Amino acid sequence: MPRDAFGDELDVTAPATQQGRPVAPSSFLPPPGASADPPSSASSWLPGSVDLPDNGSGGPVTSGRPLGPPMYLLGLAGACIVASLILGAVAHGKPALAVAGWVVGGFLSVGLLALFTTRDSLRRASSWYMTRDIAGVLRSVLVAAAVVGMALNAFQFAVWMSRR
Secondary structure (H helix, E strand, O other): OOEOOOOOEOOOOOOOEEOOEEOOOHHHOOOOOOOOOOOOOHHHOOOOOOOOOOOOOOOOOOOOOOEOOOHHHHHHHHHHHHHHHHHHHHOOOOHHHHHHHHHHHHHHHHHHHHHHHHHHHHHHOOOOEOOOHHHHHHHHHHHHHHHHHHHHHHHHHHHHHHOO
16 A cells, blocks of 8 residues: 555545545645645644754744854753763762763763754754754764763772772
């Protein structure tokens, strides 16, 4: 059975007309009470469509300004990684600092890097997107630094635990 763009099966046996007029598939009809005319932003009623964020606000792209990667998220992730490395360096015999550094360097920084990747991917779908090569390189460096920060804090915790 044929499938549409969303992977749903199409019913090819259903009548294509109703009282002599073509009938649109129900999944493409606007919700009850909405206008049948397409709005300026088709994403308000078309299934599977996505609004692109403008400057990370989550709203639709309405201006002709160029979009780039959300570099502020890389900066926040970098700050978390630096804090993790500092905590790992001073955590000799202090397990609370090692655990805090591990959480900040692992969960928080990796979460920010994942958020960067998600928002950057959404922005790349815009025709106004301007590529910055440094963003991809910096993201890779930050991932490696996050692994080092997590390992350092895990090592400090393991040393404390072994000397107990």
